[in-house]
Amino acid sequence: MLTFAIGTLAVLVLLAFFRAPVFVWTAAIGVMGATWATVLGFGAVLNTSLAAAFVALAAAANLPALRRKLFSDLLLAIYRRILPDMSQTEKEAIDAGTVWWDADLFSGRPDWERLLATPAPRLSAEEQAFVDGPVEEACAMANDWEVTHERYDLPPQLWQFLKDKGFFGMIIPKKYGGLGFSALAHSEVVTKLSSRCNALAVTVMVPNSLGPAELLLHYGTDEQKNHYLPRLAKGQEIPCFALTNPEAGSDAASIPDFGVVCRGTWQGKETLGMRLTWDKRYITLGPVATLLGLAFRLYDPERLLGGKEDLGITCALIPTATPGVNIGRRHLPLNGAFQNGPNSGKDVFVPIEWIIGGREYAGKGWMMLMNCLAAGRSISLPASSVGGAKALARVTGAYARVRSQFKTPIGKLEGVEEALGRIAANAYLMEATRVMTAGAVDLGEKPSVISAIAKYHMTERARACVNDAMDIHGGKGICLGPNNWVGRGYQVLPVGITVEGANILTRTLIIFGQGAIRCHPYVLREMRAAKELKGEDASREFDDALTSHIGHTLSNAVRAVVHGLTRSVFATAPLGAAPETRHYYRHVTRLSAAFAFLADVSMLAMGGALKRKEKISGRLGDVLSMMYLVSATLKHYEDQGRLKADLPMVRWAVRDALYSAQQAIDQVLSNFPVKALATLLRWTIFPLGMPFRPPLDSRNHECARLALEPGAARDRLTAGIYLPKGEADATGVLETALLATVACEPIEKKFREAVKSGALAPRSGVDTAQLARDTGVISAEEYAQWQRKETLRKRVILVDDFPQDFGRAEIMEKLGDARTVHAKAA
Ligand SMILES: Cc1cc2nc3c(=O)[nH]c(=O)nc-3n(C[C@H](O)[C@H](O)[C@H](O)COP(=O)(O)OP(=O)(O)OC[C@H]3O[C@@H](n4cnc5c(N)ncnc54)[C@H](O)[C@@H]3O)c2cc1C
Numbered sequence: 143m144l145t146f147a148i149g150t151l152a153v154l155v156l157l158a159f160f161r162a163p164v165f166v167w168t169a170a171i172g173v174m175g176a177t178w179a180t181v182l183g184f185g186a187v188l189n190t191s192l193a194a195a196f197v198a199l200a201a202a203a204n205l206p207a208l209r210r211k212l213f214s215d216l217l218l219a220i221y222r223r224i225l226p227d228m229s230q231t232e233k234e235a236i237d238a239g240t241v242w243w244d245a246d247l248f249s250g251r252p253d254w255e256r257l258l259a260t261p262a263p264r265l266s267a268e269e270q271a272f273v274d275g276p277v278e279e280a281c282a283m284a285n286d287w288e289v290t291h292e293r294y295d296l297p298p299q300l301w302q303f304l305k306d307k308g309f310f311g312m313i314i315p316k317k318y319g320g321l322g323f324s325a326l327a328h329s330e331v332v333t334k335l336s337s338r339c340n341a342l343a344v345t346v347m348v349p350n351s352l353g354p355a356e357l358l359l360h361y362g363t364d365e366q367k368n369h370y371l372p373r374l375a376k377g378q379e380i381p382c383f384a385l386t387n388p389e390a391g392s393d394a395a396s397i398p399d400f401g402v403v404c405r406g407t408w409q410g411k412e413t414l415g416m417r418l419t420w421d422k423r424y425i426t427l428g429p430v431a432t433l434l435g436l437a438f439r440l441y442d443p444e445r446l447l448g449g450k451e452d453l454g455i456t457c458a459l460i461p462t463a464t465p466g467v468n469i470g471r472r473h474l475p476l477n478g479a480f481q482n483g484p485n486s487g488k489d490v491f492v493p494i495e496w497i498i499g500g501r502e503y504a505g506k507g508w509m510m511l512m513n514c515l516a517a518g519r520s521i522s523l524p525a526s527s528v529g530g531a532k533a534l535a536r537v538t539g540a541y542a543r544v545r546s547q548f549k550t551p552i553g554k555l556e557g558v559e560e561a562l563g564r565i566a567a568n569a570y571l572m573e574a575t576r577v578m579t580a581g582a583v584d585l586g587e588k589p590s591v592i593s594a595i596a597k598y599h600m601t602e603r604a605r606a607c608v609n610d611a612m613d614i615h616g617g618k619g620i621c622l623g624p625n626n627w628v629g630r631g632y633q634v635l636p637v638g639i640t641v642e643g644a645n646i647l648t649r650t651l652i653i654f655g656q657g658a659i660r661c662h663p664y665v666l667r668e669m670r671a672a673k674e675l676k677g678e679d680a681s682r683e684f685d686d687a688l689t690s691h692i693g694h695t696l697s698n699a700v701r702a703v704v705h706g707l708t709r710s711v712f713a714t715a716p717l718g719a720a721p722e723t724r725h726y727y728r729h730v731t732r733l734s735a736a737f738a739f740l741a742d743v744s745m746l747a748m749g750g751a752l753k754r755k756e757k758i759s760g761r762l763g764d765v766l767s768m769m770y771l772v773s774a775t776l777k778h779y780e781d782q783g784r785l786k787a788d789l790p791m792v793r794w795a796v797r798d799a800l801y802s803a804q805q806a807i808d809q810v811l812s813n814f815p816v817k818a819l820a821t822l823l824r825w826t827i828f829p830l831g832m833p834f835r836p837p838l839d840s841r842n843h844e845c846a847r848l849a850l851e852p853g854a855a856r857d858r859l860t861a862g863i864y865l866p867k868g869e870a871d872a873t874g875v876l877e878t879a880l881l882a883t884v885a886c887e888p889i890e891k892k893f894r895e896a897v898k899s900g901a902l903a904p905r906s907g908v909d910t911a912q913l914a915r916d917t918g919v920i921s922a923e924e925y926a927q928w929q930r931k932e933t934l935r936k937r938v939i940l941v942d943d944f945p946q947d948f949g950r951a952e953i954m955e956k957l958g959d960a961r962t963v964h965a966k967a968a
Contacts, residue, residue: 146181150174158700161693168200206685214685221684222672226750230454231395234509239516239590241661242582247730247769248661250698250738254716254727257773262781263581269327273862276307277334281864284339285871287624290479292953296345305377310349313356318371320355325517325583329525329576330862336529337863340634343529344480347522348426349374352514352642353383354435354459354498361499361510370433370459382431384422384485385511392647395508399438401456403446403504406491414446415493416458421486426641429472429483434460437511440497440504447494453505458496466490478634515642516590520579523638524596527604528569528576529863530631534611535569536860537627537873538562539849540880542614544938549894551883552614553850561610563794563842566849568603569859570791571799574778575600575771591661594652595767598645601638608632623942625872650756653763658741658752661766664691665745691742698739699826705732706829720784723776726796729834730769733803736827737765740807743823747816758813761806768803772796787855790844797837804834852881872937879934886931889924 153174157167175196179189202212228236246252265273283300296304304310312328314320323331328350336343349355355374358367373379390397399420406415420438428434440456442449462469462485469485494501498510542553542562552558579596582589611628612619619628639645643652659666664687671684705713705728713735715727741762744752752759772795779785779792807827814820848855866874893914896902902919904910911932915925 143181146177150178155700155704158697159704161697164203164689164693168204172196172200206682209689210681210685214688215681217688218672218681218684221668224749225669225672228673229395231508235512236656236659236666238509238512239588239593239660242585242587242589242592243578243773244589244591244595244657244766244770245661245663247734247766247773248657248738248741249663250694250701250735251714252731252734252769252773254714254719254731257777258716258718258780260581260585260777263324263326263577263584265327265330266324269323269330272321272323272327273330273334276303276309277331278864280304280307280309280342281334281338282866284335284342285624286339286341286630289339289341290477290630291622291948293957294474294479295481296341300342301345304346308375308377309346310377310380311355311371311375312346312350313359314371314375315359318367318375320371320375324580325521326577326580329521329580332522332525333529333532333576333862334864336526337533340478340526340530340630340637341480343526344426344478344637347526348383349381351518351522352511354379354381354433356514356518357383357435357457357498357510358459360514361503361506363495363500365495366459366498366500374433379433380427380431381433381435382425382427383435383437384420384425384428385437386424387421388423392644394437395455397437397439397455399436401438401440401458403440403442403444403453403494404491405446408491408493413493415491416440416497418458418460418490418492419488421484423484424473424475424482425485426480426482428485429470429481431469432462434462434467434469434485435498436460437507442504447501447504449505455507455511456504457498457507457510458492459498460487460490460492460496464490464492475637476633477630478637512590513588516588516593517583519593519597519642520583520589523642524572524576524579524600527600527638528572530604530635531565531569531572531607532860532863534607534628534631535565535849536856536863536865537876538565538611538614539846539851539856540876541618541938543850544876544879544883544935545618551850553846558614559846560839560842561614562849563845565607565610566845566859567791567794567798567837567842568607570778570788571771571775571795572600572603573859573862574795575774577781578774578777591653591657591766592770594643594648594656595763595770597642598648598653599767599771601635601645605635605639608635618939618941621941621943623944625940625942627873627876649763650760651753653767654741654759655753655763657763657766658745658759662741663694664688695739695742698735698742701735702732702739702826703829705735706827706833709830709833719776719780722784722789723779723792723796726772726776726800729800730772733765733769733800736807737762737769737803739826740765740810740823743819744810744814747814747819755815758810761810764806765803768799768806772799775799782858785855785858787848788858790841790848791859794837794841794845797835797841800834801836804832808832852884869937875934875937879931879938882927882931882934886928889920889928892924893919 153170157170179192202208243257280300280303283303284296289296308321311320312323312331316322332343332347335346355371358370370379374381385394385397387397387399401416401418404415404417405412408415418438420436435457437455437457440453441451442453443451460467466487467485467490468487472483475482497504539553539562542558543551545552553562575596579592582592608628608631612632615628619626622629667687668684668691671680671687675683710728710732713728713731715724719727744758744762748755775792775795779788782788811820811824848859865877869875869878893902893910896914896919897904902914902917904913911925911928914920915922
């Protein structure tokens with residue numbers, strides 16, 4: 143009996159585990175039920191009744207028409223009542239873009255073979271030449287201190303260089319005179335620029351992300367494209383995109399800026415147009431823009447366009463020279479010194495043809511913006527964050543080796559090592575995520591949820607890196623000046639956190655909120671069946687989605703328990719993956735099943751209220767995000783040829799992410815509103831307790847060593863950033879000082895040992911190295927080498943000081959009025 147009971151349970155578990163179709167379940171239950179009835183000897187009457195009940199249930203489960211009548215139609219009616227209505231803008235946000243690896247992670251059964259079979263993203267020879275040529279040159283022309291303290295702008299020759307070399311037209315196809323670069327190349331360019339100067343990176347990022355060029359490419363009329371794209375590609379037009387209003391920031395769909403369709407006089411002729419009134423702030427490149435991409439709500443009270451009165455959000459291109467456009471004043475975003483400012487207009491009349499895409503696109507602005515953002519968010523901010531993180535890994539590692547306290551390089555003190563190791567491992571994970579995400583865009587995806595994950599986590603990890611770097615630099619990072627290479631990065635970091643969807647909102651509303659609807663295999667189908675379909679179509683679609691959904695949930699529950707009880711050993715991992723990382727894939731497969739089950743139960747338990755329970759949805763989003771970051775890290779390790787020297791960073795990053803995912807699940811369960819369900823979920827997800835542990839200190843030590851040691855692994859970790867050549871620049875001096883310090887370590891060891899053994903007696907006021915030379919402990923060449931290192935070290939630890947006015951009088955005399963430069967250029 144016991145064996146038979148175990149066998150029955152095993153069959154049920156296997157059916158659920160492998161998500162068997164309904165008819166297989168029916169057949170298996172029929173056979174097992176008949177066997178049990180025989181074994182237990184129920185007697186004819188009971189057997190007949192049970193058989194009849196089974197046949198009735200089997201028919202209901204297997205005959206869709208009957209199942210719908212008895213079961214799904216009733217649920218559909220209830221679901222329709224409880225499902226909150228979605229606004230048009232919410233619908234457009236949900237529908238925007240595509241799903242990719244995020245859908246696999248939501249399925250409970252990620253197809254690792256498919257992910258690893260995706261080719262490693264690579265630059266073309268032309269793109270590589272651009273990164274090695276003009277991008278290097280642009281970096282060399284940008285002096286961050288001059289830009290952020292003296293000019294509050296890029297120098298005019300750099301503006302011109304960017305225009306001449308096509309930096310503003312990276313996304314514009316060649317047929318319009320642009321560079322026609324891949325998403326990866328675009329991301330690579332921004333990575334390098336941001337490792338040198340934030341204002342330079344932002345200036346290049348904006349024309350290549352959500353704004354006039356991108357909107358025109360997707361939605362513009364031929365006439366608009368032919369006119370504007372060549373001009374934008376060559377920098378003859380400087381674009382900006384204005385959505386944010388003082389009253390509407392995160393809730394951008396509620397902008398009060400408006401246009402009214404009307405007739406008016408344009409260039410002496412009566413013309414159908416719009417009278418626009420707007421008040422925008424924070425607009426990047428706004429103060430120097432010649433072409434304003436403007437978002438506003440369009441009304442057509444006289445039905446001149448033949449449709450509704452409230453047409454909705456609309457995007458138009460307004461040359462900033464148009465009478466009535468107020469533009470040019472500046473904000474000062476955390477001393478970043480990129481061009482950013484407000485603009486406004488009142489009753490400005492413009493032709494209706496200025497709507498992007500023409501009058502057919504009146505009212506379609508929100509859909510256009512959401513679709514462009516779905517891909518665009520994958521590139522600019524992840525790339526600029528990665529550029530910053532890699533640069534921090536490089537300079538902080540070097541500084542921590544050159545700077546000594548307590549007669550030890552500070553990077554070798556365990557407390558500092560902990561922070562440095564984190565920077566290195568985070569930079570590795572961030573690079574992996576940047577490359578995989580840009581690669582997805584190049585495969586044709588517009589991954590709306592993944593782009594939110596990349597934007598949120600890359601900017602947050604950059605923030606973690608810069609905080610660690612600041613701590614390691616101590617006072618050197620705090621006193622601003624040309625010799626401080628971290629302070630400005632620390633200052634401007636919150637800009638990335640705030641723009642393209644402020645991070646708190648992105649985490650709590652978009653990643654899980656949008657993910658649960660878009661990436662879930664069945665939820666969107668159920669919602670559409672309930673809200674968009676009618677009659678028989680709705681019934682069929684809902685029934686099909688619902689039955690599949692039930693199978694999906696049941697299967698994920700069983701898989702979560704089985705993987706939990708077996709410590710993921712039966713979870714899938716790709717056959718071709720490196721043996722040293724294969725167990726990580728299994729852990730993610732386990733987490734994916736647990737997450738899918740948890741997400742389903744959370745939606746069932748909280749319904750529409752989950753949207754307002756942002757502490758829960760934010761943590762669910764964290765689990766999804768961590769699985770994505772681990773996937774990217776593992777794929778990067780494969781794509782880079784399984785370099786063993788990089789393994790400590792892979793191990794640290796993966797363990798850290800798995801542990802964070804586990805913490806997030808634990809916190810969801812601890813705060814789950816239905817306590818009985820929380821207990822059930824905990825038994826299902828963590829049947830043997832919580833399995834993941836934080837990264838080991840030994841791994842952290844290896845990661846820190848990698849940042850401290852000049853060599854191939856450090857170069858690989860920081861590949862793609864700008865490295866100043868020579869000693870004209872503070873970070874150039876730092877690089878040379880690092881090499882000199884490492885080379886002098888054996889020399890230092892010699893005279894330290896001599897002091898210890900008593901062979902050398904240090905005297906106050908006399909340089910010990912000099913004494914060591916004079917007493918023959920080190921040679922004259924070694925002493926010269928030591929002296930050179932000391933000169934470099936002193937330059938590295940140097941902190942800037944200024945006259946009382948911080949040199950403003952001298953600077954103003956040198957530069958004149960910076961605005962005149964743009965006015966002349968315009
Ligand atoms: C330097 C800079 C450059 C910019 N460039 C441009 C540009 O070129 N064009 C343009 O149109 N705009 C631009 N912006 C505007 C930017 O997109 C907005 O700042 C952003 O949308 C946030 O709006 P807000 O600043 O008004 O903050 P608020 O909307 O007031 O948000 C404040 C806080 O509340 C949080 N929050 C809001 N709603 C929710 C919610 N439902 N759930 C949880 N948290 C929520 C936010 O995450 C944020 O932390 C720029 C801003 C800056 C600072």
